[in-house]
Amino acid sequence: MQGKKILDKLIIKGQNLLNGEVEISGSKNASLPILFATLLTDKDIILNNVPNLRDVTLSIKLLEYIGKKIEYLNNNKILIRQLSNIKYDAPYDLVRQMRASVLIIGPMFARYKKALVSLPGGCAIGIRPINLHLEGLKELGADIDLVNGYVSVFCKNFLSNKIIKLKYPSVGATENLIMSSIFIEGKTVIENVAKEPEIIDLCNFLNKMGAIIKGIGTSKIEIFGVKKENLKSIEYTIIPDRIEAGTFIILGALASESLVIKNFEAGHIEKFLEKVEATETKIEKLSKNILKVYGNKNIKPVSIETSPYPGFPTDMQAQWMVFMTQAEGKSIIKENIFENRFMHVAEMMRLGANLEIKNNTVLVNGKTELKGANVMATDLRASAALVLAGLVASGKTEISRIYHLDRGYEAIEKKMTKINAKIFRVKE
Ligand code: UD1
Numbered sequence: 484m485q486g487k488k489i490l491d492k493l494i495i496k497g498q499n500l501l502n503g504e505v506e507i508s509g510s511k512n513a514s515l516p517i518l519f520a521t522l523l524t525d526k527d528i529i530l531n532n533v534p535n536l537r538d539v540t541l542s543i544k545l546l547e548y549i550g551k552k553i554e555y556l557n558n559n560k561i562l563i564r565q566l567s568n569i570k571y572d573a574p575y576d577l578v579r580q581m582r583a584s585v586l587i588i589g590p591m592f593a594r595y596k597k598a599l600v601s602l603p604g605g606c607a608i609g610i611r612p613i614n615l616h617l618e619g620l621k622e623l624g625a626d627i628d629l630v631n632g633y634v635s636v637f638c639k640n641f642l643s644n645k646i647i648k649l650k651y652p653s654v655g656a657t658e659n660l661i662m663s664s665i666f667i668e669g670k671t672v673i674e675n676v677a678k679e680p681e682i683i684d685l686c687n688f689l690n691k692m693g694a695i696i697k698g699i700g701t702s703k704i705e706i707f708g709v710k711k712e713n714l715k716s717i718e719y720t721i722i723p724d725r726i727e728a729g730t731f732i733i734l735g736a737l738a739s740e741s742l743v744i745k746n747f748e749a750g751h752i753e754k755f756l757e758k759v760e761a762t763e764t765k766i767e768k769l770s771k772n773i774l775k776v777y778g779n780k781n782i783k784p785v786s787i788e789t790s791p792y793p794g795f796p797t798d799m800q801a802q803w804m805v806f807m808t809q810a811e812g813k814s815i816i817k818e819n820i821f822e823n824r825f826m827h828v829a830e831m832m833r834l835g836a837n838l839e840i841k842n843n844t845v846l847v848n849g850k851t852e853l854k855g856a857n858v859m860a861t862d863l864r865a866s867a868a869l870v871l872a873g874l875v876a877s878g879k880t881e882i883s884r885i886y887h888l889d890r891g892y893e894a895i896e897k898k899m900t901k902i903n904a905k906i907f908r909v910k911e
Pocket of ligand 1: 511583614615617651654655677797820822
């Protein structure tokens with residue numbers, strides 16, 4: 484497992500012309516809530532297309548601590564079984580390493596009407612509170628206490644037929660509240676929910692198990708309570724990772740003759756693909772889930788601003804910035820989701836990028852020649868951006884702290900070596 488090599492670094496020798504095919508792995512952000520949703524049932528669940536990533540390993544550790552038994556049937560297929568006793572707490576040591584651990588609150592609340600979960604850690608890209616999760620749970624009948632860094636959720640009786648309106652379409656809060664509601668008698672309505680493909684995947688998974696969720700993919704979700712005993716044992720395949728696909732599409736435009744991107748859903752990144760096409764990068768759709776992107780020597784500058792789905796994904800903002808350093812002219816990148824998601828800017832400037840930060844916008848002055856340097860990965864998507872920059876830069880780039888990268892990209896250097904990149908993992 485890559486994730487154990489905490490102190491690895493990547494060495495990249497840039498400017499090799501890339502070529503070939505890339506298979507996209509299963510989605511990290513769909514896998515995590517679905518893994519936690521298996522806590523809703525005692526029945527066996529098989530999941531396919533689960534990416535081999537540090538965040539998945541951490542989620543599995545947490546599930547095992549709680550009382551599940553996980554067996555790898557092959558590299559990306561897992562069987563999740565219930566051992567006899569299930570705990571309802573998630574300790575600091577496990578939770579601090581991954582923010583998405585808060586997603587166990589929903590299934591525990593649904594099953595036991597209680598949960599004791601340490602406040603999360605994870606990517607340092609802003610304050611990232613969980614107030615929206617907790618406010619929603621209160622509306623469903625929960626009493627909430629914060630004690631010694633733990634959130635304690637307790638509920639005597641679920642409140643039925645509630646209409647909850649989220650103040651902001653938070654991905655995590657939407658997922659937690661949907662999972663919380665599936666056994667509540669009557670109809671629970673959640674409005675202004677997030678509509679990300681990963682949320683649709685979670686709802687499809689829950690419905691396949693026997694939940695009744697309507698309005699999937701719209702901003703109003705309706706959940707009709709079912710009995711826990713009625714949930715079924717199922718096998719389910721996780722959707723492909725749209726952010727990994729997007730990262731390789733940018734790489735194809737920046738540094739390849741051409742790259743074929745396989746096993747992804749173009750419909751999940753429509754807005755992103757429109758922006759790529761606006762840069763006058765040639766993209767050929769070979770089929771619904773296979774796309775060919777051609778290297779672009781005359782990238783047009785295209786400004787973007789991030790917004791909740793179906794807008795431009797914040798998880799592609801850092802990679803887009805690298806893309807724009809190679810465009811002829813100025814572009815503006817505006818980050819609307821996270822208040823501190825520009826940590827890659829200083830590192831990219833070390834490689835020669837000409838960037839000016841003002842509040843939540845960055846002005847990219849392209850085109851600049853990037854030159855290899857030592858840089859540090861600061862969060863997951865920033866790390867991916869540095870890899871792209873290293874592959875475009877002349878000479879050698881060393882990226883330290885790449886454990887961030889292992890949280891979200893399966894076998895990244897193997898996939899990149901296969902398309903002719905010079906990228907090596909070494910001990911720091
Ligand atoms: C998820 C994704 C992450 C992605 C993000 C936005 C997973 C595991 N992670 O994170 O990769 O970048 O969606 O697309 O799926 N907020 C609050 N209070 C809350 C919850 C959120 O103020 O209770 C704020 C956050 O601080 C942030 C914004 O809402 O500024 C969006 O957060 P949210 O949509 O909840 O993102 P995550 O679920 O944490």
